[in-house]
Amino acid sequence: RKEVEQDPGPFNVPEGATVAFNCTYSNSASQSFFWYRQDCRKEPKLLMSVYSSGNEDGRFTAQLNRASQYISLLIRDSKLSDSATYLCVVNKLGGSQGNLIFGKGTKLSVKP
């Protein structure tokens, strides 16, 4: 099983749609979880951290299910500018801040 697994997509949705991304991770002892956004040929940028209780930031909602080792990201009212690749990121067991494991990413394309 891959350490962090995501559906690669692409997800092609119209503006205004709601879209959900899923991610599973293999290390049950992982402590920190994140969603990053990466635009084409650019560096990844932190979108949001994911907390056990779930958290929301504007149109974005992240959920964590430790029992199932599952993380999700929900985007409501999609904008054209949301088009990017979304990376699910988990820290290594006992790892420092730098020991992050990245998923391959899920590509989102929002169309007019």
Add this chain to the structure above:
Amino acid sequence: GAVVSQHPSRVICKSGTSVKIECRSLDFQATTMFWYRQFPKQSLMLMATSNEGSKATYEQGVEKDKFLINHASLTLSTLTVTSAHPEDSSFYICSVVQRSYNEQFFGPGTRLTVL
């Protein structure tokens, strides 16, 4: 503004040459910086952890003699790809951690193409 800078942003070189990539932390001192690489359609993979004033820590499968890391100051780490070959062509990204924000900031990346 940018927190981390990288130079060069893009480099094309012949097989067998060495390429040096610089990573600078602009906003704060960084005792630790990280080097990643990303092949097309693949995930970012941590190559090594660069420690100021000491030897870098390499991830399994990464050749330390091929990827030389020097972290000579609190704001600068360099990665040198020695005797580069076409299979080394990749997107190399460095990052620093702002511990008070618990966030890792990435540089803009260096796209290396070895002919």
